[in-house]
Amino acid sequence: MSEDSPILFGLYVPPHPQPLLSPDANQGYSNLRAAFETCRKRIEESDADLILVYSTTWPSVVGHQIQALKESIWTHVDDDFHYLGSMPYNFKIDTDFANEYCSAAKKRGLHARTVEYEGFPIDTGSVVALSLLNPDNRIPACIVSSNMYANRSETIVLGKSASDALIAQGKKAVIVVVSSLSNRMFTEHIDPADDRIHSSKDNEWNEKILQFFADGRLEDLSQLSREIHGQIRVQKVVAYKPAWWLASAMGQHNNYQGEVLAYEALHGSGGAVIQLTPSTGSFGDKEFDEDDVEFYQGDRNVLNKENF
Amino acid sequence: MTKGEIVLGCLAPHPPHLVYAENPPQNEAFSEGGWETLRWGYAKLARKLKTIDYDAIVIFTPHWQTYIGTHFLGLPEFKSKSVDPVFPNLFRYNYDLRVDVELAEAMHEETAKAGIITKMMRNPDFRVDYGTITSCHLLNPDWDKPIVTISSNRNSHYYSNEVMIEQAKALGEACMKAIEKSGKKVVLVSSHSLSHRHFVTEAPLPEDMSREHIYNHSQYVWDMKIIDMFRDGKMQEVVDIMPEYTEQTIAETEAGGLIWMMAAMGVPSYPAEIYGYQSVIGTGNCIACWDPNNNTRELVL
Incomplete structure (x- = not known):
């Protein structure tokens, strides 16, 4: 861990339920399950106080929602x-951290709120990730939505803001992004034995992204997010955001030891389990096209006459 | 057996705010009201429904989103609590509903025959989506009729609005065949808003109506254009213009509900009954129905 980062390591994991519910239906699902197991052990052996999840399968509309219910129980x-x-769960949530994260987000100009309701529908991706990475609730967790x-x-x-909140509370965390790589699934039911990445193009892009991850080039991936979104993401939302969140939470650089633990098809989409551990060596920072931003000041309305 | 029929088709938007504003005993949250134009419109349509003889409500919902085909609820009862993932502060509703499984299976069978990928949902732990619950509660607060819920296959995301329309048409026609064979009288419900751009912030008091308005004028103008065509019975034109309308207004018609309902009803050329239009957190919402009975169809608004 670098001296100024509260994040021990970052994980990128897929949201689909097969590794949790049907790992034996396909060798690839088993491989992903085994990779989740490896990460579980590494989290247990780490000094983490918290697991923080950013889930692309929890969409929000009103700002950014942060799970704060101390005991989140449902099926x-x-x-x-x-x-x-079914996926029964009983997650121990770090309510204090959730409140701190919400406060930190507001300080940076975001609209954010905690959700603390019995029966709140925690999304598939978060349930899969926390069930496999932290099955005994050894470490409290927190989940943030993707607006x-x-x-x-x-x-x-x-x-x-996530980093701010961790520093403010003096907590060390493993942070987890729940997202596919390419996210185009087959639109018909398939025999799991026949699962494969939906297209060669998706596979080639996934392989390129995995090269970047393996080289620890997280900031470079963050800079490539818009291109990735256009090339291999079904346009359900406005952008491919997980690399943005992961990179900004971890420090916006390329100084990581990257490890791709598994890469497999999940009903046609690209599912990978990846670990990024802060290190001293660097692939080098490039000349980035995208500006950095510290505070969110709202959308600039280009049609507003005040801008002319 | 008598041939089954569709006795009414309803456009029934599902902002959870409307249930919240009603304060029914099933919902945990408490409000001081709000969005009366829509709620009163719903109340009037619910009264009309009480005068109609029907066996089941078939509802197409955008909030059960499936990417692998079209799914149907396939168990006779569902009882649980629905918490809206976006507005959990407003909607935590304890539901206890019945499903017309026989009709759902018939629709599933006809849909499969039409070449559409389809699946029955038989997991008893499945939580029914809040779109289904909101629209059904507001149309039939007594919950005294069984329902069939149809998921929305997201063809707009995977392909285009044009593909969505073709598949929704095929689904509607297949459902109509199943209804005719069933001998049942059915109310169709297409559960969605029109324009669908939300504000991303919420007023401290969500029902503060001084804060409520359409997201922008463009959304409003498009919504009025569509509603005018509803009034004039120009539903084929609505179908034709749907790709552009959906793209321009980020409309919730992207899920395919309205096209599904129009196709099942043979694309009506008679005027719709309009019960109200109002924005909810910036989105445009119209309550309307298509009554195929010339004797009971009326000019409401």
Whole structure:
């Protein structure tokens, strides 16, 4: 861990339920499950006080929502993969951190709020990640949503707010991004044995992204997010945001030891388990096109006459 | 057996704010009211429904989003609590509803015959989406009719609005065949807003109506254009203009509900009954219905 970072390491994991519910249906699902297991052990062996999850399968509209219910208990069922079974969960949430994160986000100009309601529908990706990475609730967790309208500046600031909150509370964390790489699934039901990445193009882009991850080039990936979104992301939301959040939370550089623990197809989408550990060596920072941003000042309305 | 029929088709938006504003005993949150134009419109349409003889409500919902085909609820009862993931402060609703599984299976079968990927949902732990619950509660607060919920396959995301329209049409026609074979009288519900750009902040008091307005004028003008076509019975034109309308207003029609309902009803050329239009957190919401019975169809607004 670098001296000024409260983040021990970062993980990038897929949101689909197969590694949790049907790991034996396909060798690839087993590989992903094994990679989750490896990460679970590493988290247990770490000095982490907290697991912080940013989930792309928790969309929000009203600002950024942060899970704060101390004991979040429910049985979740996925909208598409309901036939694979139910996902009962009982997560221990770090309410104090959730409140701190919300406060830190507001200080940086974001609209944010905690959610603390019995029965709140925690999303598939978060349930899968926390069930596999922290099955015994050894470490308290927190989950933050992905605002469907948010773009780069807002997401960068949201990531920095996470770091602010960790520093303010003196906590060390493992942070987890829940997201596919390419996210185009097959639109018909398949035999899991036949699962593969949806297209060669998706696979090639995934492989390129994995090269960057393996080289520890997180900031470079953050800078490439818009291109990735255009090339291999089904346009459900305005942008591909997980690299923005992960990079800004971890310090916006390329000084990481990257490790791709698994990369497999999940009903056609690209699922990878990746670890990024802060290190001293660097691939080198490039000349970045995208500006940094410290505070969110709202969308600039280009049609507003005051801008002329 | 008598041939089944669609006795009414309803456009029934599902902002959870409307249930919140009603303060029904099922909902945990408490409000001081709000969005009366829509709530009163819903109340009038609910009264009309009470005068109609029907067996089941079939609802197409954007908030059960599926990417692998179209899914149908396939168990006779669902009882749980629905908490809106976006507005949990407003909507925490304890529901206890019945499903017409026989009709759902018939629709599933006809849909599969039409070449559409489809699946029955038989997991008892499944939580019914808040779109279904909101629209059904406001149309039938007594919950005395069984429902069929149809998921929305997100073809707009994966392909285009044009593909969504083609598939929604095929789904509607398949559902109509199933209804005719069932011998049942059915109310169709397309559960969605029109323009669908939200504000990303919320007033301290969500029901503070001094803060409520449409997100921008463009959304309003488009919504009025569509509603005028509803009034004039120009539903084929609505279908034709739908890709552009959906793109321009980020409309919730992207899920395919309105096209599904129009296709099932044979694309009506008679005027719709309009029960109200109002914004909710910036989105445009219209309550309307298409009554195929010339004797009961009326000019409401």
